[in-house]
Amino acid sequence: MIELIVLDVDGTLTDGKIIYTNSGDEIKNFDVKDGLAISTWTKQFGKKAAIITGRTSSIVEKRVQDLHIEYLYQGVHNKEEVLESILEKEKLSWSQVAVIGDDLNDYKMLKKAGLSFAPANASSYIKNMVNVVCSKNGGDGAVREMLEYIFKEYNLEEEFLNAWV
Numbered sequence: 001m002i003e004l005i006v007l008d009v010d011g012t013l014t015d016g017k018i019i020y021t022n023s024g025d026e027i028k029n030f031d032v033k034d035g036l037a038i039s040t041w042t043k044q045f046g047k048k049a050a051i052i053t054g055r056t057s058s059i060v061e062k063r064v065q066d067l068h069i070e071y072l073y074q075g076v077h078n079k080e081e082v083l084e085s086i087l088e089k090e091k092l093s094w095s096q097v098a099v100i101g102d103d104l105n106d107y108k109m110l111k112k113a114g115l116s117f118a119p120a121n122a123s124s125y126i127k128n129m130v131n132v133v134c135s136k137n138g139g140d141g142a143v144r145e146m147l148e149y150i151f152k153e154y155n156l157e158e159e160f161l162n163a164w165v
Contacts, residue, residue, distance in 0.1 A: 003097075
């Protein structure tokens, strides 16, 4: 059973574009449907979620607060190592983890995860090695698609739907 989802940010929770204003502020777009599924995973199901990203952004901190994501690691070079420390803390095995990522810095943790996902617009190297390639692009519902897959795979779909109907 999957107990922890691990999410990359740029290219997975967002479309991968980084927009700067004239004053140097960074802008990112997040998909509301992704957010609804993530908050259902954490609040309704009581499961764990982590964001492990190579960049650092205060916008990501705000999104983590909004979605009640327990773990946030930014500016990470070795994502596998960080995820290993989360697994030790939570007393989980790699088979209990689902990871979604889009590029080479996600490769090692995707390779070890019990379930691995990539957005439709991920690097071909990543798409060729994950368990599931989503039909949606990063920032356009790929994380929602990942969670719906997990809900169906583990017979939690009715419980997911009942949280909202």
